[in-house]
Amino acid sequence: MSSTARSCRCSIAPRARPSPRPSMRRPVMAEVTLTDISKAFGETQALSNVNLTVRDGEFVVLLGPTGSGKTTTLRLIAGLEKPDAGRVSIAGRDVVSEAPASRDVAFVFQQYSLYPHLTVYENLAFPLRSPARRLPETEIDARVREVAKMVRIDHKLENRSTKLSGGEMQRVAIGRALVRKPAIYLMDEPLSSLDAKLRGELRLELKRIQNEIGSTLLYVTHDQVEAMTMADRIGILAGGRLVQIGTPREIYSNPANLHVAARLGQPHINLIPEGLLPGGSAPTGTKTIGARTEHLEIVRSGQGNAEIDWIEHLGDQNHLHIKVGQHKLVTLADPYLAIGRGDRIDLKLRNPLYFDAGGQRLT
Numbered sequence: 326m327s328s329t330a331r332s333c334r335c336s337i338a339p340r341a342r343p344s345p346r347p348s349m350r351r352p353v354m355a356e357v358t359l360t361d362i363s364k365a366f367g368e369t370q371a372l373s374n375v376n377l378t379v380r381d382g383e384f385v386v387l388l389g390p391t392g393s394g395k396t397t398t399l400r401l402i403a404g405l406e407k408p409d410a411g412r413v414s415i416a417g418r419d420v421v422s423e424a425p426a427s428r429d430v431a432f433v434f435q436q437y438s439l440y441p442h443l444t445v446y447e448n449l450a451f452p453l454r455s456p457a458r459r460l461p462e463t464e465i466d467a468r469v470r471e472v473a474k475m476v477r478i479d480h481k482l483e484n485r486s487t488k489l490s491g492g493e494m495q496r497v498a499i500g501r502a503l504v505r506k507p508a509i510y511l512m513d514e515p516l517s518s519l520d521a522k523l524r525g526e527l528r529l530e531l532k533r534i535q536n537e538i539g540s541t542l543l544y545v546t547h548d549q550v551e552a553m554t555m556a557d558r559i560g561i562l563a564g565g566r567l568v569q570i571g572t573p574r575e576i577y578s579n580p581a582n583l584h585v586a587a588r589l590g591q592p593h594i595n596l597i598p599e600g601l602l603p604g605g606s607a608p609t610g611t612k613t614i615g616a617r618t619e620h621l622e623i624v625r626s627g628q629g630n631a632e633i634d635w636i637e638h639l640g641d642q643n644h645l646h647i648k649v650g651q652h653k654l655v656t657l658a659d660p661y662l663a664i665g666r667g668d669r670i671d672l673k674l675r676n677p678l679y680f681d682a683g684g685q686r687l688t
């Protein structure tokens with residue numbers, strides 16, 4: 326894994342965190358570190374030499390295609406799997422030999438695993454009622470009500486969990502992790518079973534809550550919009566390796582290789598051979614050029630080097646499908662751009678991304 330050494334062209338000022346409410350403040354510092362972690366299941370190498378630090382209070386999102394090792398990473402931290410090699414430490418303590426219950430982590434899964442016969446109140450109180458905790462009822466009650474307010478389910482405390490909508494159930498599942506105040510929250514695609522509108526709403530809620538309580542959170546998703554909007558840093562996993570970690574802006578603007586470049590951006594980055602389009606100045610060894618919308622200049626011209634093949638109307642924006650010889654590119658365009666199917670255009674590159682034959686970024 327390599328933490329990208331490239332400097333970000335657009336630096337992002339650290340965000341000020343609001344002070345957490347006194348009762349929700351976490352009792353311990355909670356940095357999580359994976360050192361040289363490898364894990365195989367039979368012939369499948371799920372993770373190879375993964376090094377990752379989630380800093381205290383940080384929201385890190387692991388993004389990667391199916392089978393890239395995201396869930397395995399969470400399960401190793403939670404103690405549900407043992408690494409073949411490497412160390413897992415939480416708050417400076419090596420936890421590899423500790424049982425899951427002693428690790429002080431809370432796991433939220435994709436499917437809200439609520440107790441259907443219990444009310445929302447009882448579901449939220451459940452983790453606080455373990456014999457090991459022995460919390461007084463008054464404290465349990467105060468915590469349940471505070472968390473219910475935080476996840477905006479306080480108006481349904483007496484409802485059976487089966488009487489809730491999908492979004493409400495997932496709020497309860499998140500609330501049930503929050504009541505425990507663990508050192509770290511691990512979330513495995515907690516929003517993926519919800520419809521797009523709810524996902525958008527809960528995305529904002531989750532970010533707000535994490536900001537409010539300043540918790541350390543490692544979150545797994547396939548969804549680039551979730552990663553871009555929620556993460557302090559995004560870690561890109563591919564084939565069991567952490568190929569890059571950085572702020573969303575760094576990962577988007579300064580991808581270390583073709584794989585990372587293709588993970589972020591809508592429409593997908595256009596990957597074209599060097600020499601296909603004029604403009605830019607390719608360094609020696611360039612094989613492939615990565616061109617997003619902001620790297621393409623379009624001028625209408627009767628003699629142009631490209632042709633508009635198709636226009637997809639998305640409402641606020643259009644996707645222009647452009648043909649350059651045998652190659653097809655897609656770019657975003659203003660819906661008012663006076664251009665139509667079959668029009669010829671001049672297409673030029675403007676500071677695109679350059680990659681060598683091995684797919685590594687060149688600058």
Ligand SMILES: Nc1ncnc2c1ncn2[C@@H]1O[C@H](COP(=O)(O)OP(=O)(O)OP(=O)(O)O)[C@@H](O)[C@H]1O
Binds near residue numbers: 370389391392
């Ligand atoms: N218990 C297991 N037994 C055998 N193979 C496993 C097991 N758990 C994971 N794997 C394999 O390890 C690899 C990584 O799996 P993992 O679930 O971590 O990927 P993922 O990135 O979370 O995928 P998805 O997005 O589909 O959940 C995959 O090839 C998977 O098939």
